[in-house]
Amino acid sequence: VDQRAFEAWYDxxxxxxxxxxxxxxGDRATTADAVxxxxxxxxxxxxxxxxxxxPVGWTFTVARNELRRAGRRRARERELSPPAEVAPEIDVALxxxxxxxxxxxxxxxxxxxxARLTEPEIASTLGxxxxxxxxxxxxxxxxxxxxxxxxxxxA
Amino acid sequence: MIDLEEALAxxxxxxxxxxxxxxxxxxxxxxxxxxxxxxxxxxxxVAVAAxxxxxxxxxxxxPRVADVPGAVDHVRVTLLDGSQLDISGPASLGLTxxxxxFNAELVYTDDAPLGYNPSNSFTVVAGSSEIAGPVIALYxxxxxxxxxxxxxxxxGYVGVVHYDGWxxxxxxxxxxxxxxxxxxxxxxxxxxxxxxxxxxxxxxxNLGPTDSPDVRIGDYAFFGxxxxxxxxxxxxxxxxxxxxxxxxxxxxxxALGDTLDDIDVAYxxxxxx
Numbered sequence: 001v002d003q004r005a006f007e008a009w010y011d012x013x014x015x016x017x018x019x020x021x022x023x024x025x026g027d028r029a030t031t032a033d034a035v036x037x038x039x040x041x042x043x044x045x046x047x048x049x050x051x052x053x054x055p056v057g058w059t060f061t062v063a064r065n066e067l068r069r070a071g072r073r074r075a076r077e078r079e080l081s082p083p084a085e086v087a088p089e090i091d092v093a094l095x096x097x098x099x100x101x102x103x104x105x106x107x108x109x110x111x112x113x114x115a116r117l118t119e120p121e122i123a124s125t126l127g128x129x130x131x132x133x134x135x136x137x138x139x140x141x142x143x144x145x146x147x148x149x150x151x152x153x154x155a
Numbered sequence: 156m157i158d159l160e161e162a163l164a165x166x167x168x169x170x171x172x173x174x175x176x177x178x179x180x181x182x183x184x185x186x187x188x189x190x191x192x193x194x195x196x197x198x199x200x201v202a203v204a205a206x207x208x209x210x211x212x213x214x215x216x217x218p219r220v221a222d223v224p225g226a227v228d229h230v231r232v233t234l235l236d237g238s239q240l241d242i243s244g245p246a247s248l249g250l251t252x253x254x255x256x257f258n259a260e261l262v263y264t265d266d267a268p269l270g271y272n273p274s275n276s277f278t279v280v281a282g283s284s285e286i287a288g289p290v291i292a293l294y295x296x297x298x299x300x301x302x303x304x305x306x307x308x309x310x311g312y313v314g315v316v317h318y319d320g321w322x323x324x325x326x327x328x329x330x331x332x333x334x335x336x337x338x339x340x341x342x343x344x345x346x347x348x349x350x351x352x353x354x355x356x357x358x359x360x361n362l363g364p365t366d367s368p369d370v371r372i373g374d375y376a377f378f379g380x381x382x383x384x385x386x387x388x389x390x391x392x393x394x395x396x397x398x399x400x401x402x403x404x405x406x407x408x409x410a411l412g413d414t415l416d417d418i419d420v421a422y423x424x425x426x427x428x
Contacts, residue, residue: 003180006176007176010173010176010179011176014170014172014173015167015168015170015171015173016167016170018170018171019163019166019167019170022166022170023163023166032171036174036178036179036182037182039173039179040179040180040183040185040186041183041186041409041410042183043179043180043182043183044183044184044186048412051392052392052393053391053392058393058409061409062408062409062410065407065408065409065410089165089166089168089169090162090163090165090166091162094162094163102310102328109159109163112159113159113160113163114163114166114167123391124391124392124393127368127376127394127405127407128366129366132366141159144159148157149157
């Protein structure tokens, strides 16, 4: 592992990946675990991950899959999911409205506006066409606008 | 105008500091050791199988049959348009045991009075999918035998058609009676003698691909020729194409990305295509 390159990338992107996954999961404890696991896998495969179109997108996807696996595990063990924790860092109405969007739109918002990936990088991360990313982001912004402030535009 | 980047920036600013990189490296090393152990276990299994095969050959004069596990799994999947994928991979991937699902879309192609072409994507899964929630509408599908039941669920509305051994599911965000009825009319499904469900669109409609994979086997996604995803300008890292350049496949779980090299796919067009 090129330790120095990994460390620089890790320090630069950890918070952004954590925040994107938190926006999708709504739960801090499971987010921290999933994100740490994803970065461990990125370390393990760093020579390959660092050549990818979007290492951040890859790490986000691994963390998201970890969350799903954890969710399935909890369901199997008949545990109740912990209640989604409100993130006090941002406007509560905005947080709750984003959390009420369909999962795919939450992911698009998280990857575009929190992880700050480009639309082609998001398309590659989610395995969908770039046009679908544009349309999905447009729909998500429209929905946010109509729910939060009908007279406002979202950029 | 609300700037979403700015509004969401505090989420990043106040995220916890990254744990020490050594913690991540330790966890990564543990993964690496686990993978090495798995690889050794797989090699031991192959060696056991090989010894079994040699023993079977050596003892073939004796009246017994050695049951040697095959090293390669082969799955033939019939897509909803009748085309087929022959997928093979090492038995360790468990391709024959992973859940199967299909995705497609019915698109109205005639001149649409509303000024747009309605379309409905849907998913087909093996078995009978039961939805919890009240049935709020029911329509007979185009074959006049299988009803489309529409349920109200937390995320919106889901329509389900049950066929012998298969369930077809379509999702809507809004309460759109006209769309449900049109979709039901457009849909004709039939389970062939081979047990496969083949969907035929009614006149004026086309069956086409969605943005989702044509077929999913566990965490592996396969996109057939209609997606045209094997061109160099659209193929991205983590995606692979078969030798004929007709089928693109990728692992939805990035941790499985390394296993794509071990998978082979052959495509056979639909009988009438």
